Amino acid sequence: MAYRVTFVCTGNICRSPMAEHVLRGHLGREGLGARVEVDSSGTGGWHVGDPADHRTVRVLRRHGYTSAHRARRFKPDWFDGYDLILALDTGHLQQLRKLARGPQDAAKLRLLRSYDPAAGTRQDVPDPYYGGDADFEHVLDLCEAAMPRLIREIRAALAEQPEDEADELLDEDAEVEVDDRSLRR
Numbered sequence: 001m002a003y004r005v006t007f008v009c010t011g012n013i014c015r016s017p018m019a020e021h022v023l024r025g026h027l028g029r030e031g032l033g034a035r036v037e038v039d040s041s042g043t044g045g046w047h048v049g050d051p052a053d054h055r056t057v058r059v060l061r062r063h064g065y066t067s068a069h070r071a072r073r074f075k076p077d078w079f080d081g082y083d084l085i086l087a088l089d090t091g092h093l094q095q096l097r098k099l100a101r102g103p104q105d106a107a108k109l110r111l112l113r114s115y116d117p118a119a120g121t122r123q124d125v126p127d128p129y130y131g132g133d134a135d136f137e138h139v140l141d142l143c144e145a146a147m148p149r150l151i152r153e154i155r156a157a158l159a160e161q162p163e164d165e166a167d168e169l170l171d172e173d174a175e176v177e178v179d180d181r182s183l184r185r
Helices: 015-029 054-062 076-081 090-099 133-160 165-184
Strands: 003-009 036-042 084-087 109-111
Touching: 003 015, 003 090, 003 133, 015 036, 015 054, 015 133, 054 133, 084 090, 084 133, 090 109
Parallel strands: 003 036, 003 084, 084 109
Antiparallel strands: none
């Protein structure tokens, strides 16, 4: 079973899709992309179905990240499908806590910047929507700063998981492939 992470901001067109694609890129470089699913959503629904903001897309592409995205709104029953839910600011975290159906849901919630050792008490990723490219670049920098510790936590969580059934199926497929080749000789 894959480890599942989601990022949550307001409208799911600026901060959370940026964090999603940054984490996805880092996981791919770390060889963890196949074991971790990453996506994002918003606390509000007014952008549902929209692509990421063009400035988010531009900054992601400028730095070598993917950017395909469609906005969606976080739903309370989604707690069941995620191992880690990362809010981009304290307002999002408060809204998610209100949606949590109990301690098990609330235990999955964190602020992204809690993984940034330089964040100190500045735990919010500011909303760049009313700003310019420099504001979007700043959001990217904040996302990047959180990645080393976040990846370490994900690695630790993956190490605690029992061997994945999908991994076992891949091993069985590899054995069948070897057997097929030996039959052709």
